[in-house]
C-alpha cells in the first residue's frame with residue numbers, strides 16, 4: 001500500500017518560501033533534517049492527503065499555520081533542567097547579580113516557563129527576586145500563555161523537587177506552589193517579577209540590556225550561520241561582565257564573539273563577557 005507520506009526537499013523549500021512571504025516567519029536557518037521531520041509528523045498527524053492540500057491549509061488558514069509553528073518549535077522543557085547547571089548559577093552567578101541595584105534577565109526561547117520559575121526560585125532564596133525582572137520570550141505564543149499562568153502538571157512535581165534539591169535547594173519545594181487536583185499553581189510572588197512576550201530570534205532585535213541571558217536548548221535547532229547571528233544579538237544585549245547561559249550541547253565556538261567571553265568554570269555552558 002502506498003501510504004508512506006513523504007514531503008521531499010523541494011517541497012520543503014516551497015513551504016519555507018511560503019512561510020516567509022505570507023507570514024514573515026523565516027525558518028530557513030533551522031536544521032533541515034529536524035524541520036523536515038517535524039513537518040512530516042504534522043502531515044501525518046493531521047491526516048493530510050497530499051502535499052497540495054497541506055500547502056493550501058498552511059497558506060490560507062492562519063490558525064493552522066500557528067498550529068504548525070507550535071509543532072515545528074520543540075517545546076520540551078522542565079524545571080531545574082540539568083540541576084548542576086542551576087547549582088552553578090546559584091553559587092557563581094547569583095552572588096554577582098546581587099551586587100546590582102536592578103537585575104535584568106532574559107530567557108530567550110523559554111517555552112512554557114519552567115526555566116524562568118526555576119531561576120525565580122533561586123533569586124528568591126538569595127533575597128534578590130524583588131529587585132529582578134525576568135523577561136521570558138518565545139516564538140510560540142501558546143507556550144507563553146502557559147508560562148504566564150504558572151500552572152504545571154502535578155505529575156511532574158516529584159521530579160522537579162528532586163532536580164531542585166540537586167540544584168542546591170534547601171527548602172521544601174512544595175512550599176512554592178499550591179496543589180489543585182492535577183495541577184500545581186506556582187506562587188505569584190514568583191510570577192510577579194516576570195514579563196512574557198513573543199520574540200522571534202530569527203527576525204527580532206534586542207529589546208533591552210541584561211546582566212544575564214539564558215538561551216538553552218534553542219540554538220541546537222539552528223544552523224551555524226543562524227547560531228552566530230543570534231549569538232551576536234545576545235552579545236549586543238548583554239552588559240559588560242554579564243553572563244550568557246546556553247544548553248549543554250551548545251557553544252560559542254566559531255560564533256565570532258567567543259574572544260570576548262570566558263567560560264565560568266569550564267564545565268557548565270556559562271560564559272562571562274569581559275569586553
Ligand SMILES: C[S@@+](CC[C@H](N)C(=O)[O-])C[C@H]1O[C@@H](n2cnc3c(N)ncnc32)[C@H](O)[C@@H]1O
Nearest residue numbers: 073074077109111138139140200201202216217
Ligand atoms: C526545547 S525548548 C527549550 C526551553 C528551555 N529553554 C529549556 O531549555 O528547557 C526550545 C524553545 O525555543 C523556541 N524557539 C524556537 N525557535 C525560536 C525562535 N526563532 N525564536 C524564539 N524562540 C524560538 C521554541 O518555541 C521552544 O519553546
